[in-house]
Amino acid sequence: xxxxxxxxxxxxxxxxxxxxxxxxxxxxxxxxxxxxxxxxxxxxxxxxxxxxxxxxxxxxxxxxxxxxxxxxxxxxxxxxxxxxxxxxxxxxxxxxxxxxxxxxxxxxxxxxxxxxxxxxxxxxxxxxxxxxxxxxxxxxxxxxxxxxxxxxxxxxxxxxxxxxxxxxxxxxxxxxxxxxxxxxxxxxxxxxxxxxxxxxxxxxxxxxxxxxxxxxxxxxxxxxxxxxxxxxxxxxxxxxxxxxxxxxxxxxxxxxxxxxx
Numbered sequence: 001x002x003x004x005x006x007x008x009x010x011x012x013x014x015x016x017x018x019x020x021x022x023x024x025x026x027x028x029x030x031x032x033x034x035x036x037x038x039x040x041x042x043x044x045x046x047x048x049x050x051x052x053x054x055x056x057x058x059x060x061x062x063x064x065x066x067x068x069x070x071x072x073x074x075x076x077x078x079x080x081x082x083x084x085x086x087x088x089x090x091x092x093x094x095x096x097x098x099x100x101x102x103x104x105x106x107x108x109x110x111x112x113x114x115x116x117x118x119x120x121x122x123x124x125x126x127x128x129x130x131x132x133x134x135x136x137x138x139x140x141x142x143x144x145x146x147x148x149x150x151x152x153x154x155x156x157x158x159x160x161x162x163x164x165x166x167x168x169x170x171x172x173x174x175x176x177x178x179x180x181x182x183x184x185x186x187x188x189x190x191x192x193x194x195x196x197x198x199x200x201x202x203x204x205x206x207x208x209x210x211x212x213x214x215x216x217x218x219x220x221x222x223x224x225x226x227x228x229x230x231x232x233x234x235x236x237x238x239x240x241x242x243x244x245x246x247x248x249x250x251x252x253x254x255x256x257x258x259x260x261x
Contacts, residue, residue: 043249047085058092074105092123103142115149120157130176146179154184180207189232
């Protein structure tokens with residue numbers, strides 16, 4: 001069982017023109033990322049994911065400035081945590097860009113949206129991308145970068161695929177060579193369904209991750225997962241947009257350590 005965290009999501013304020021909430025300069029963002037990475041590393045987190053979650057509203061066509069910023073931040077976090085598994089996600093569904101950033105920054109994995117089956121997200125229609133994404137990964141020589149794919153992802157309508165179960169979706173992602181699948185609740189911080197976790201874990205041979213809603217109080221419900229991705233619970237007041245609360249992280253990891261051993 002691994003515990004990953006969206007450790008840098010609250011510092012991903014870009015100062016670039018066109019980012020509505022932009023306020024920080026790149027060096028400030030990098031310094032914040034380093035400090036957060038140190039907090040998580042000292043608490044015993046198994047890995048970190050860097051995400052530009054504050055770049056609201058998300059666009060289906062993030063510009064090159066976002067990739068440049070994310071590469072700088074990811075490289076800094078890699079220097080701070082040279083042996084920790086690190087990943088990146090670039091919103092929205094900028095999976096090719098995330099692969100390029102991961103390769104350039106020496107990261108280990110990406111979190112991909114829209115890997116299999118089309119769905120309607122709050123940013124618009126997301127179409128399946130597995131074929132193009134894996135070909136791009138091979139083309140740039142990034143085969144070592146793993147792809148963990150969201151299935152029936154949060155903040156989305158799945159009416160287009162209402163006749164396709166989450167198990168069938170997971171099997172399709174496995175068949176299309178995903179390195180793992182991610183289950184979420186309906187929105188950021190919302191709990192995933194433990195029943196779905198058990199069903200999917202029994203149906204595929206690849207890792208199954210929980211991508212939202214895990215807290216100190218409910219983590220026992222998700223022990224069948226290969227990994228837990230935690231963001232909101234580790235922030236002050238349990239809200240994703242707030243700074244990291246080191247005591248929350250330590251308390252959670254203390255309980256996880258007890259459950260592991």
